[in-house]
Amino acid sequence: MEFVPGPAVHRVLCADCGTPIVPNSANLCVACLRNSVDITEGIPKQSSLTFCRNCERFSSPPNAWIIAQPESQELLALCLRRIKGLNKVRLTDAHFIWTEPHSRRLRVSLTIQKEVLTATILEQIFEIEYLVQNAQCPDCARLAAKNTWKAVVQVRQKVPHKRTFLFLEQLILKHGAQKDTISVKETRDGLDFFYSQRSHAIKMTEFLTSVVPVRSKSSEQLISKDTHSNTANYKFTYSVEIAPVCKDDLVCLPPKLARQLANISPLVLCTRVGNSLHLADPQTLAVSELAAPIYWRTPFDSLAGVTDLVEFTVLDVEPSGPTRGKWVLADAQVALAGAFRSHAEDADEDAMALDDDHELVAGQNQIFHTRTHLGAILQPGDTALGYWLSHANFNSDDFSALPADRIPDVVLVKKAYPNRRKKSKARTWTLRSMAKEAADEAQDGRGVVGRLGGRDQRKVDEDYELFLRELEEDPEMRGAVNLYKARGPQKINAGSGMAGGKTRRKVKLDPSAGQMETESADAQMAEIASSVDENAADENEADFPEVKLDELLEDFDELALGDEEEVEQEV
Template identity: 55%
Template sequence: MEYIPQTQQQLILCCQCGTAIAPNPANMCVNCIRGVVDITEGIPKHVTIHFCRNCERYLQPPNYWVNAELESRELLALCLKRLKGLNKVRLVDAGFIWTEPHSRRVKVKLTIQKEVFTSTILQQIFEVEYVVSYQQCDECTRVAAQNTWKAMVQVRQKVEHKRTFFYLEQLILKHNAHKDTTNIKEVKDGIDFYYTNRAHAIKMMEFLAAVVPTRSKSSEQLVSTDIHSGSSSYKFSYSLEIVPVCKDDLVCIPNKLAKSLGNISPLLICLRVSNTLQLMDVNTLNVADIQTTAYWRTPFNSLASAKELTEYYVLDVEPVGPTRGRYVLADVEVARSTDFGKNDTTFITRTHLGALLKAGDTAMGYDISRSNFNDDNFDAMDRAALPDVILVKKSYPVHRKKNKTRQWKLRQLAKEEEEMAPRKQDVARLENDYEMFLRDLEEDPELRSNINIFKDTNAVAKAKKSQYAMAVEDEMQDQDEDGEEEEEDFPEISLEEMMDEMTLQDDETFAEEDTDDVMY
């Protein structure tokens, strides 16, 4: 066996303290190297970061504000970006040191490495303290100040009710189209939306034009001019006028327009309103779609709205054959509810509700025989050929009388009301319009499919108690006090269509506009 002698490692003395160490290019021990060289030099130990208390965002210079929770990855990245000189060393590890949430101090522990001499790498751990300073962001400043908006969208409709804006409000909430607004103000004939950016106002205009037929006008106002730099500041105003024709309205279109639509009858009812007007002839089930440009080329107004509907009692229904989707053409014998049992006045009319009506039901329609319309297009028609009654929809009076509470509710926009307090008659009219809107949602499944409906937990609990009380009285289950049976085919909103109420923050994304929505 060959003997291999073991060579002992040669040691040298540190040139600073004389400690025996292994040879290295610096000829110094680790403690002396740390005392002589500071690799954290040039990296600040105290930094100020700015925080907006209104929107709870941090400033990322030069002018970008970001959302970040305490001890989150976003806040850590923001803190590291604020450190100057960090690019000259190698960052090994970084983490937060716990501090009181209200102390306005954020501490970060950093581990860095740097080559101080040839083949000599030094690692060091140190702390950086960040002082949170309050500063209001530009957007919150504009919101807090007055008359600082840059763009405004004025939405108007010249009708007697607010049901159109109730539906638009639900569409805006569903698609989160109001996320960029600084203020929403409710006025007499519509709503005003205020923005700090012109592009956001144009985006709202495009959204509204995709769901309702509108025409727009724009204007600009000079605010200030800098003659030295040649720059100017403007305020932009966009006015949108919605077509004054709503769902279930009775219209009489010009003869020229009727001929261009396949020689359809001029007297029609508005069946559906999206970005086009869908009108139906109840005598033939013919449907005409009027584009927005075609309407404004030959505009026309409604002869009567849903507030002028008359209640009729259905005596007999006889289908005549043609069908179009859920609509069936039928001849119906009706009598006014006010005349029923008092005289023998009845009417036989043709309607598109043959699949919904049966003897004993009630329906809402327009009383043409007693109406006097101030319209040139209607005056040009032959009055002898006009029907006495035009039925529009089926009604459920008994169900409305017995069931006054709803197990669902809708969200609402945070709108600023007018400075002057509304009159009592205006408040009553607004409540009546909102009640009609809620009834239409219950009776029209196609309409409520475009909006979000939320469960009302309080109403559900009350409904369970009332059901228990009604179960005790067996006599009241099938008939009410007047002996009228409740409508069995009432289209109630099922629990599957309701959403659990939750608070949605700014992380909602703007959904794509649905151009097939219904408007009133």
């Protein structure tokens, strides 16, 4: 086989060091070319990053602050954006060089390319060192300093309960209206929302106007003024008052306003509260919507609220009227709950109840005939909550002016489930809270509402339990908030089923008196009988409101927290 030599490669000597090289336009070797030409010229070898130790964020000019983990892609991108002159070369590689975290130094290795002569591309590797400087971001500075808020929204409602603010808190969380809030403070009649900018306070005021009937007014206070530049520093206050009419309240409209609302009966129930009040006459099923501006021109208060509800037993229901949506007009016969129980059944309990509530004695065995809008859900034997008007005394001129024949003895409001409420059944759902802290874990989800010092904690617990019951019993109200799957059991407080109504107390035996030993057999029999009665009642109350699983959302924050706790336990 004949050997064929390859073409000869002509080499020349380097003009500086004399090393044989392949000819190029500069006639220089790579080492001499790097010594004569520096492609990193104009690129700084040192720079700095600003880091906030409170929120652990890096400054990203011009005004942004981002969260970046050590040696992450986000931090590398931030470092590359800080380099000047990098747009004049071609970046081929960049990575971190490990440094001690406590040294407050970051080292980045860069590989760049640049064409230095005709058809001659030079590649070079170099390092840039970043000094991490500590500074406070504007958000942390506002939180650390005092009296730095620019605007405050003061939300008030003159009612003796907090259920409105509990519902309002859930609406704010669902729509994310709390993201610009610096802090929230509970006051006697409401909440205060603090903001760093006036526009954020205006946005919150507009949100409140869209979800509840309110009226608002604003004021400003001069803090400082510069006469040279003609600039001034103000603090703005927005006062928002919510109408003192809540769901299921009994109201008496002024005669002039009732005529304006399609001549509706003055004595009506408030069935729903949104940005307007929804009123319904349980005697005729006439409904009307009262807008917030109209209400504030002729304001009125509620005659009675949920704390005035009384339990009634339905004896007979006969639908005899029109149907409007979910309401069905019916004639009903009711009596006070427990009116026809035998004396031997619960003598001690009845005696205690009659001693506490003397006003119930006169009508204990009386049967009331009334018209109700609950004909679609009430059945004979059910328990309903209503207002007992024949034994009520209201301080209202409009109510006193009503003819006696137009005032019913009883106004039924909603169906009750006393037997199921007596059982401490665990709830499978829970609610989120604003500004929830570690100290609030024992409050069953309550956040900014219910933490005011000096308030009766028992009253706070009752308001929260009534709010949870309203969510269970009203699917329309439940659809306006976000419900989450509960990781732990959420116990239902045992009660009589009356939403704030009059309850009956039971006389308990004192073990120290020796009665437990002598009456242990009777107590066991009574317990078995009560359990049988409750099981029978559960079958009769098959329409007890249950929150379905498809209505619940996954609480990803709690799931992540639970995973971290499991990892810590394993370690």
